[in-house]
Amino acid sequence: MEWETVIGLEIHAQLNTVSKIFSGAPTAYGAEPNRQACPVDLGMPGVLPVLNQGAVERAVMLGLAINAEITPRSVFARKNYFYPDLPKGYQISQFELPIVGLGHLDIELEDGTTKRIGVTRAHLEEDAGKSLHEGFEAMTGIDLNRAGTPLIEIVSEPELRSAKEAVAYMKKLHSLVRYLDICDGNMQEGSFRCDANVSIRPKGQTEFGTRAELKNLNSFRFVERAINFEVERQIDVIEGGGTVVQETRLYDPDRDETRSMRSKEEANDYRYFPDPDLLPLVVDSAFIETVREKLPELPDAKRARFVEQYGLSDYDAGVLTATREMGDFYEAVAAGCDAPKLAANWVMGEFSAALNRSEVELGEAPVNAEGLAGLLARIQDETISGKIAKEVFEAMWNGEGDADAVIEAKGLKQITDTGAIDAIIDEVMASNPKQLEQYRGGKDKLFGFFVGQVMKATQGKANPAQVNERLKAKLDG
């Protein structure tokens, strides 16, 4: 039987506010345990939550960016369950009336077509603390620094049909939250996390199959592998005559498998009800407009503009707008050298290769946009050839100075003086009489030999176009 995979993603993005969603404690990552947990985060008796405006603004930004409805009156609800990393015994979340309603996100498939994925909703909630199991005998340590960090949970429609689509959607959203600068996107630190609801059904069937919820998918690679594993598992179960049970499964990257989470077996009854400590959150059009003004240019719009403004291919524009930083970097380089296509080739080529090789982030690269633009300007004004430029770039990356300094120090300036080139050509012709005779006797292929000799004599610095032109004239003359 042919099976169809149905996937919906729930993505939790930590919002990058400086203080928590309901308290004035800091949110910075990596502090000593419980040093960033105030009475509100600790669930002390009598304390009360007050909502952070920064979290609301970021949620609205996301809503606008995915063309979603912003709920005029959204409501915070309590999700009740006991767990040691949940100090109050309930999580403040949104249930019936989330701040962001129905929206959508366009993802690009491998065949180059675009698919629109519905976003069911996105709601604000507080993060829980962390349980640490190592270092204690028979005990678990609880760190509540993360408790109360603002989260937005973005829920997709079950419209993703493969692990690859799921990854494309997740990457698109990841790029978007970083564009918006509402989340740092750091997956290792847990700032951007994903749960996947996965089910299968016979191709052509409209009802959904029973789904499993996969947890702990903290990298793009894990998402892909966990879903692929889970799909195979479900097919095996059904084809073996069994039925898939609705359950939560944990992905184990070491074994590359998903397994049932026994501790969550107990049927959950979260007893949601409106949080009486918080009033309805009213987001009016004035608030929305203020937020809209802060919106940066979004990835899709930027990509279209790059095609239009710089004459780039859609593919190149896509690569260069993958992150806001990359787009900004490219535009700075293009403006600095006044050669958008050359800039695109270099940013995607040499520059990106060097980043990968050195394993550094864009912001920490030893060659900045100004430096790269300076180099490309030297290609443009024919001070150096493209080939020599690679050598110069290498030196710049190694900290040997800017393009002009390197060219000067290494004497790499291109020879463009016709007299000087002619003199070298004469010399080459004189010292290779045999080849000259053969060439003139009709062996055209030897033209390349003479070019090579001239370039060799100039250590590659002769302007290639000029060499071609002068050589042709002299050989044929």
Added chain:
Amino acid sequence: MSVDTSEVRRIAHLSRLAMNDDQARDFAGGLSDIFAFVEQLDGAAIEGVEPMAHPLDAEQRLRPDAVTEPDRRDAYQAIAPAVEGGLYLVPRVIE
């Protein structure tokens, strides 16, 4: 409506309250009386009425995004039943 002991046990578990059989029996009686009493609500004329979650018809106020709480871990943990290395300790949680 009457509540039996197994129902009391289910609710007690959901509420994380230890309870022996005698207690469950006692609570079953009290809870049954309360639910029977509360059933008076069934006669209320509430067609089309908006639920009222708050006495005042007000909106949520927003706090500026600023850090206002200092680190007072020592004071907060001085009253904790079990801490080590700044962490609150509980019996091992199995995941």
Added chain:
Amino acid sequence: MAQETLSGWVRKLQAREISSRELTQLYLDRIERLDPQLNSFITVTAEQALAQADAADARLAQGEQTPLLGVPIAQKDIFCTEGVRTSCGSRMLDPFVSPYNATVVERMNAAGAVMLGKTNMDEFAMGSSNETSFYGPVRNPWDTERVPGGSSGGSAAAVGARLVPGATGTDTGGSIRQPAAFCGITGLKPTYGRVSRYGMIAFASSLDQGGPMAATAEDCGRMLNAMAGFDERDSTSVERPAEDFTAGLNQDLKGLRIGLPTEFFGEAGLDERVRGVIDAAIEVLKGRGAEVREVGLPNSHLSVPAYYVVAPAECSSNLARFDGVRYGYRCENPEDLMDLYTRSRGEGFGDEVKRRIMVGTYVLSAGYYDAYYLKAQKVRRIIADDFRRAFADVDVLLAPTTPELPFALGAKADPVSMYLSDIYTIAANLAGLPAMSLPAGEIDGLPVGLQLIGNYFDEARLLGVAHQYQQETDWHTRVPAAFA
């Protein structure tokens, strides 16, 4: 000495007729001598009180006149007090020394009040008799075989016996007014949102409201001036300009329209003798120029059932934080996490608290939410709408505070009969309206309370009506013989 009111002491302190230290010592002595009969205090903070008194004396010497400067008060043990045990009447919080102050405590400290200690209360404010306290029942100073009411029974008994001139209370379903009535004192539950709930341990968040308890309306107004005000730490705190709640005290009652809700004078268990006291009080007010008419609150009979869905629902969630992990009671040698939770909570909470947690858990659980919780929230609105209509025609509503006299300890063993002792007070909580109780008579040596319910934010008017009544009567000056 003990006859003097809180307002009287403020005047004497400011006239330097007595020092705060002398006054504080006087009340500390009374507590030491008399409280063993009542058990109205859980914690007495004598040393701290004397230090606060000395500080107040220094400020008085410099001519400062903050509203409660140097006046001894007591805090209900539901308000968090930094460095002082804050038990909420529960074994669960017996080990809890709060690391921070409630806003009410901060404000009263700023006003110069001297805290003598923390008063006893029903566990987590759940009770109407003060019999559910982990620290034992409080006794009524008018008859120590009877209950003082609850849940602010410690505050009411302490003020009634003049062990302190004023104390704070909290009122979720009548917990200020019913004990005030039972102990012969004046107590006010303000409009929901007037007094910050920050640091006031939550029972039912949408109903809880702190307020003053003292001998007179004037005292309550002074205390409320210090207690009330916008608090940015409480999202449900109302942002309104500061108000002087004593401003309307001398307003005469000519033309005042008083409504008598017929439902509160019906057959529903109202003691005829209580009714007689209320009728007499109505005559006093008429004599001062008030006009009286009947009004209807047709859904008020649904108040108690609606309350016993809404309040337990909120409490089941509010009390989930008491889990033995970060503070408070933790069971011995827990086997595993589930054991830690269920035994810490099973051993830390008393039966009434457990009962309400279970009712709340049940009404919120899957399949019951609509039938109970949502329905109760709708009933809540029709009850509030009844009041809205009534206040279109009248300025204040008048009713008995309780249907009967203070009852004997142990008299109300079944929960529902206990719940019905708040039958006249709960509706104001559901609607969020201000309401107060003041002493209006005595039957067989036991006090009877008169309840006034006002429109939203109309506390000053309520206090004014009460003060005018207290100009004509002396019930508020009476002190039980054993404590005179």
